Amino acid sequence: MNKLKYLVLVGTFFTSLSSIFIRISNAPSLVISAYRMLFTILMLFIPFVLKYRIELKNIKRQDFILCILSGIFLALHFATWITSINMTTIANSTILVSSSPIFVALANYVILKEKFTSNMFIGIAMSLLGTTIITLGTAGGLSSSMMLGNFLAFMGAIFVAGYLVIGGIVRKNLNAGTYVFIVYTASTIVLFLICLLTDTPLYPYSLKEFVIFIALAFSCSILGHTVYNYLMKYISATLISVSTLTEPIFSSALALIIFKEIPSMSTFIGGTIIISGVLYYITSQNKPQL
Structure with missing residues (x-):
């Protein structure tokens, strides 16, 4: 288990690439989300049919x-968070959406009666403090667009928390392949329906856009989210969600290099507090309390 928990960071690195791909794309956020998931299930279709179709029949x-x-x-996580990326900074968006451990830990405590340890409390409290500092720092700028972007990123955290909590429950009964294929397929259908209901055009888009959609599917969904879902059977959803708070480190560094996007002082201070809380929580898990 000690080795597996560090595999979360591999998934986190690949999911952190999503904000960069999204910022490069010119397609609407809902379209990016829908095609990302469509290409994901297409990539998983053959492995699923060959290995997991029997389990699907007996589910x-x-x-x-x-x-x-x-x-x-x-x-809903993709719809809100991806929209936020073009309304606020990448650092703000990735840090705020990564505040999901607050909601995952609370949900697991209420639903699964997961032990709420002092280490967990300290880590989450630090995350909440850092999130508050970033939000208040942005509020001082009085940018309505940025505030809305921050709000959408925060809503994305709530939705991804629901996704992680349910994954922690269902993965005890299903193989990762079966679970992710059903979840990704449902997500794809919902996103395309939202596009249709909101009159968001699904075509035409350039070859460049489809390359971005495919890159998102492979690196961020297959190598990112699917790694999380694999680990759900062996590691607490709370630990996984807390570990994803390291995503802003990768995203912000890439944004600085590629877009010359320098994090604000409030983002830097708040992010440092959040990451410190993450590291404290992860290192405390060497004790067999999961």
Whole structure:
């Protein structure tokens, strides 16, 4: 388990690339989300049919419903968070969306009766403090667009928390391949429906855009989210969600190099507090309390 928990950071690195791809794309956020998930399930289709189709036939109704609900949460996460990236800074967006451990820990405490340790409390409290500093720092700028972007990123954190909590429950009964295929398929359908309901054009888009969609699917969904879902069976969803708070380190560094986007002082201070809380929480998990 000690080795597996560090594999979360591999998934985090690849998910951190998503903000860069999204910023480069000129397509609407809903379209980016929908095609990202469509190409993801296309990449997974053959492995799923060859290895997991029998499990799908025998899936329990309750598990199937939970998978669909997880897919809805994932779709709403992408719809809100991806929209936020073009309305606020990449640092703000990735840090705020990574505040999900607050909601994951609370949900696991209420639903799964997961032990709420002092180490968990300290780590989450530091994350909440850092998130508050970033939000207040942005509020001083009186930018309505940026404030809305921050709010959408925060809503993205709530939705991804639901996705992670359900994953922690269902993965105890299903293989990762079956789980992610159902969840990603449900998410794809929901996102395309939202595009249709909001009259968001699904075509035409340039070859460059489709390359970005495919890159998002492979690096961020397959090598990112799917790694998380694999680990759900072995590691607490709370630990996984807390570990993803390291994503802003990668995203902000890449944004600085590629877009010359320098984080504000409030983002730097708040982010430092959040990351410190993450590191404290992860290192404290060497004790067998998961």
